[in-house]
Amino acid sequence: DTAVSQTPKYLVTQMGNDKSIKCEQNLGHDTMYWYKQDSKKFLKIMFSYNNKELIINETVPNRFSPKSPDKAHLNLHINSLELGDSAVYFCASSQLTRVDEQYFGPGTRLTVT
Amino acid sequence: AQKITQTQPGMFVQEKEAVTLDCTYDTSDQSYGLFWYKQPSSGEMIFLIYQGSYDEQNATEGRYSLNFQKARKSANLVISASQLGDSAMYFCAMIMPHSGGGADGLTFGKGTHLIIQP
Numbered sequence: 001d002t003a004v005s006q007t008p009k010y011l012v013t014q015m016g017n018d019k020s021i022k023c024e025q026n027l028g029h030d031t032m033y034w035y036k037q038d039s040k041k042f043l044k045i046m047f048s049y050n051n052k053e054l055i056i057n058e059t060v061p062n063r064f065s066p067k068s069p070d071k072a073h074l075n076l077h078i079n080s081l082e083l084g085d086s087a088v089y090f091c092a093s094s095q096l097t098r099v100d101e102q103y104f105g106p107g108t109r110l111t112v113t
Numbered sequence: 114a115q116k117i118t119q120t121q122p123g124m125f126v127q128e129k130e131a132v133t134l135d136c137t138y139d140t141s142d143q144s145y146g147l148f149w150y151k152q153p154s155s156g157e158m159i160f161l162i163y164q165g166s167y168d169e170q171n172a173t174e175g176r177y178s179l180n181f182q183k184a185r186k187s188a189n190l191v192i193s194a195s196q197l198g199d200s201a202m203y204f205c206a207m208i209m210p211h212s213g214g215g216a217d218g219l220t221f222g223k224g225t226h227l228i229i230q231p
């Protein structure tokens with residue numbers, strides 16, 4: 001069973017479009033995260049979210065918004081895509097009381113043309 | 114703000130040799146956790162090892178050990194008896210737990226690209 005899954009694995013789209021990346025975890029975790037890995041392989045936290053609190057990295061443009069329909073899902077919605085949004089996006093999850101266990105999804109490679 | 118520094122952008126190592134990947138961190142908090150992740154060319158993030166700031170023993174997981182030197186703020190990863198399959202990017206990362214539970218996510222270093230040569 002896949003612990004943290006993301007769809008799609010690859011996403012190619014044009015500038016200006018709106019797109020979503022879905023993330024699901026079946027670990028019963030209560031905290032989920034989105035990370036962005038740029039072309040130089042640098043990984044940066046974008047959001048962390050549990051059912052009580054959303055923490056947004058201040059450098060993330062407000063075109064990016066996390067949406068959580070329930071505790072097992074944290075989707076990433078991106079409006080008005082730009083070339084610089086091309087990256088690999090990773091979802092991750094952990095238990096609120098066990099931050100030492102951080103499970104990553106397989107990543108979604110987004111290419112904006 | 115916390116910071117992670119990995120000073121080795123790339124390393125070449127002969128198979129079966131031991132490897133040490135450097136990581137230093139900067140935080141003024143007393144409670145934190147340190148991770149190492151492996152990212153092979155296929156792209157997934159593979160958890161290797163974790164060290165809590167209050168852990169007195171250095172963490173070990175199979176061929177991986179973390180050389181934790183708190184006073185020097187270093188958390189080097191040691192891979193014993195390297196294998197060709199160890200060729201990958203390696204990331205050091207830090208987490209700052211909240212007192213009430215949870216965390217803001219991992220802060221990553223820039224990574225070290227390790228290549229194991231036969």
